[in-house]
Amino acid sequence: MKPIRNILDSIKPHVQKGGKFHAFHSFYDSIETLFFVPDHVTTKGSHIRDGVDMKRTMFMVVLAMVPALLFGMWNVGNLHFQANGVTDFTLMEAFWYGFLKVLPIIIVSYAVGLGIEIAFAQGRGHEVNEGFFVSGMLIPLVLPVTTPLWMVALAVAFAVIFGKEVFGGTGMNIVNPALLARAFLFFAYPAYLSGDTVWIAESADAISGATPLAVLTAGQHLDLSLMGMLVGNYAGSIGESSTIAILIGAAFLLYTGVASWKVMFSFFIGGLTMGLLLNGLSAQFPENAYLALPAYQHLLIGGFAFGGVFMITDPVSATQTETGKWIYGFLAGFIAIIVRVLNPAYPEGVMLAILFMNVFAPLIDHYVIEANIKRRLKRAAVAK
Amino acid sequence: MSTVKNEREPLFSAKNIRLMTTPLNKENPITKQVLGICSALAVTVKVEPAIVMAISVMAVMAIGNLVISLLRNSIPNRIRIIVQLVVIAALVILVDQVLKAYSYDVSKQLSVFVGLIITNCIIMGRFEAFAMGNKPWPSFLDGLGNAAGYGWILIAVAVARELFGSGTIMGMTIIPEGFYKFGYVNNGLMILPPMALIVVAVIIWIQRARNKDMVEEN
Numbered sequence: 054m055k056p057i058r059n060i061l062d063s064i065k066p067h068v069q070k071g072g073k074f075h076a077f078h079s080f081y082d083s084i085e086t087l088f089f090v091p092d093h094v095t096t097k098g099s100h101i102r103d104g105v106d107m108k109r110t111m112f113m114v115v116l117a118m119v120p121a122l123l124f125g126m127w128n129v130g131n132l133h134f135q136a137n138g139v140t141d142f143t144l145m146e147a148f149w150y151g152f153l154k155v156l157p158i159i160i161v162s163y164a165v166g167l168g169i170e171i172a173f174a175q176g177r178g179h180e181v182n183e184g185f186f187v188s189g190m191l192i193p194l195v196l197p198v199t200t201p202l203w204m205v206a207l208a209v210a211f212a213v214i215f216g217k218e219v220f221g222g223t224g225m226n227i228v229n230p231a232l233l234a235r236a237f238l239f240f241a242y243p244a245y246l247s248g249d250t251v252w253i254a255e256s257a258d259a260i261s262g263a264t265p266l267a268v269l270t271a272g273q274h275l276d277l278s279l280m281g282m283l284v285g286n287y288a289g290s291i292g293e294s295s296t297i298a299i300l301i302g303a304a305f306l307l308y309t310g311v312a313s314w315k316v317m318f319s320f321f322i323g324g325l326t327m328g329l330l331l332n333g334l335s336a337q338f339p340e341n342a343y344l345a346l347p348a349y350q351h352l353l354i355g356g357f358a359f360g361g362v363f364m365i366t367d368p369v370s371a372t373q374t375e376t377g378k379w380i381y382g383f384l385a386g387f388i389a390i391i392v393r394v395l396n397p398a399y400p401e402g403v404m405l406a407i408l409f410m411n412v413f414a415p416l417i418d419h420y421v422i423e424a425n426i427k428r429r430l431k432r433a434a435v436a437k
Numbered sequence: 438m439s440t441v442k443n444e445r446e447p448l449f450s451a452k453n454i455r456l457m458t459t460p461l462n463k464e465n466p467i468t469k470q471v472l473g474i475c476s477a478l479a480v481t482v483k484v485e486p487a488i489v490m491a492i493s494v495m496a497v498m499a500i501g502n503l504v505i506s507l508l509r510n511s512i513p514n515r516i517r518i519i520v521q522l523v524v525i526a527a528l529v530i531l532v533d534q535v536l537k538a539y540s541y542d543v544s545k546q547l548s549v550f551v552g553l554i555i556t557n558c559i560i561m562g563r564f565e566a567f568a569m570g571n572k573p574w575p576s577f578l579d580g581l582g583n584a585a586g587y588g589w590i591l592i593a594v595a596v597a598r599e600l601f602g603s604g605t606i607m608g609m610t611i612i613p614e615g616f617y618k619f620g621y622v623n624n625g626l627m628i629l630p631p632m633a634l635i636v637v638a639v640i641i642w643i644q645r646a647r648n649k650d651m652v653e654e655n
Contacts, residue, residue: 201620215635219642241626 057088079174083181107223111186113311117302118190118363124298125291126151129198132253132288151198154254155291158193161202165209166192173218184223185213191231191363194292195356195404196238197251204242208234228411229370232404239404247400252288264288265354266393266400269343275354282353293359296352303362312366315375316382320361323386324352331394343394351390360403361386370411374421381417385410448574456578460586463651467590468641472558477591478633480550484607487595489536489543491588493551495581497528498560502580505568512569521564522555529554559587594636602627 061084067074068081086108130147133154134140166185174181192209212234217226239246252264265287268275277287285295293299306312328348335344352358365371365385372381385406392402399405446453466472480490504524505512512520533551536544544551554560563583568576599605601624604612612621626632645651 203620204622215638219638237626240629241624242622243625245622 120298121292124295163189315378319382320386323383327390457582460582481595495584498584499580502576506573506576
């Protein structure tokens with residue numbers, strides 16, 4: 054730490070007011086606070102300063118994503134070797150191959166996102182904040198590994214500018230920026246975000262890469278064991294396939310108190326409820342293979358677990374009231390399964406459902422608060 | 438009784454010129470008054486229909502404003518909306534027939550939206566706000582100006598959407614073949630209506646960044 058401090062101290066005079074590089078002061082700030090706890094001291098009144106500031110919170114979420122990321126990297130290599138008929142590859146070979154494929158996506162995501170954030174912060178005279186820390190990691194995890202890098206850059210730019218900065222930056226966004234990036238790509242370049250050729254890097258034959266959701270949408274029987282769903286060594290977006298890795302992240306998020314367990318829990322309950330309702334319909338419509346899929350399996354395939362743990366728990370775009378969190382999570386899970394099963398054009402409904410509920414979150418909050426006011430007024434009237 | 442009225446104003450006095458130019462920028466129907474958004478979403482996928490739409494609206498609006506202004510003293514106040522609608526409807530039917538006769542393909546592309554010029558909020562808005570209370574000549578100019586303000590936004594949005602959505606402008610390929618070889622792909626979202634809103638929003642953003650006094654306080 055000492056050498057870093059020395060370097061930072063030697064730069065500091067240049068970026069302070071009157072220094073030669075004052076224009077870069079916000080960039081300097083962000084680097085300094087990344088390594089050291091800020092030394093701001095409260096001067097007036099009694100305020101409490103907690104060490105858990107936004108940067109630490111964001112970092113917790115990124116840490117929680119690491120299992121899914123590492124598994125995703127291995128899975129990229131695993132699927133690649135399998136698709137090319139290689140059978141005797143070691144764990145490290147698969148991981149290294151995946152690492153080299155995924156790393157550029159992550160670098161592009163962070164470089165573009167942070168670049169835009171810094172530019173806006175500089176223009177507004179704000180400090181650079183850490184809002185993009187999580188989004189920058191979420192975006193690569195919800196994309197297929199074959200997504201061209203320029204598309205990643207474009208989607209990140211779109212999401213950061215139109216999802217976040219126009220609303221006032223971190224903490225002011227209406228929808229989840231990472232999902233917005235994915236939705237942008239999904240509608241702008243559908244051939245690169247869906248279908249069965251995009252999920253495996255450099256496969257020899259393009260047939261083998263259908264995701265479980267695509268198989269089900271096509272009305273075929275899903276040939277995947279429960280264990281396979283949990284482990285997740287099948288085709289899909291980089292970070293979404295392994296339910297176990299995601300659950301490790303979920304446990305970490307809940308233990309540290311970063312994510313709301315109410316939102317997370319009710320999301321899964323919502324999905325389960327809709328799954329059960331649809332199971333009841335399956336006898337009448339045998340041609341839709343989705344309807345017959347056991348409800349709990351819905352929670353294990355596709356992006357459901359990933360969305361439920363990392364996407365919907367975003368505290369900014371979610372509801373703020375405690376009752377609202379139950380409603381919000383439940384409806385998102387509910388709608389996700391509706392879209393997934395009943396709309397063949399969109400094999401995965403989680404993204405759309407969460408974005409949809411993001412927009413409704415303020416409305417839910419509004420009615421929860423109104424109801425509370427009414428209830429308390431009634432109580433006051435009785436007491437009189 | 439009558440006193441001497443102010444002497445005749447020149448046809449293109451500074452005031453009349455301003456009637457035509459302010460809607461292009463500071464009082465733009467789309468970006469400032471936020472009228473006529475529906476057709477800005479619907480007909481801006483390609484440039485050609487957008488241009489035809491802009492011209493059609495200009496014809497309806499300028500002539501309509503003129504007619505309403507001529508009639509303004511004889512229209513009973515309580516049924517003025519109906520009278521205005523009759524005038525617009527008559528003009529729109531004329532425009533529609535002319536389009537069908539002279540450019541049938543574009544007319545088919547615009548399909549229902551020519552008919553929907555009747556409901557274009559800008560036209561009713563200008564009738565109510567301007568033509569009902571002003572003389573014919575300024576009303577005519579106001580109609581031209583507002584239609585032009587509407588039209589240039591429409592065409593600007595259409596250029597952006599056609600260029601990035603289909604790689605063409607007016608049907609001519611603009612994006613070079615080499616780009617596609619390098620992996621460039623047309624943006625499918627540009628063809629969908631939501632992107633029109635975002636392009637309009639970008640125009641609003643640029644416009645307000647340039648004129649700070651247009652920024653609304655709230």
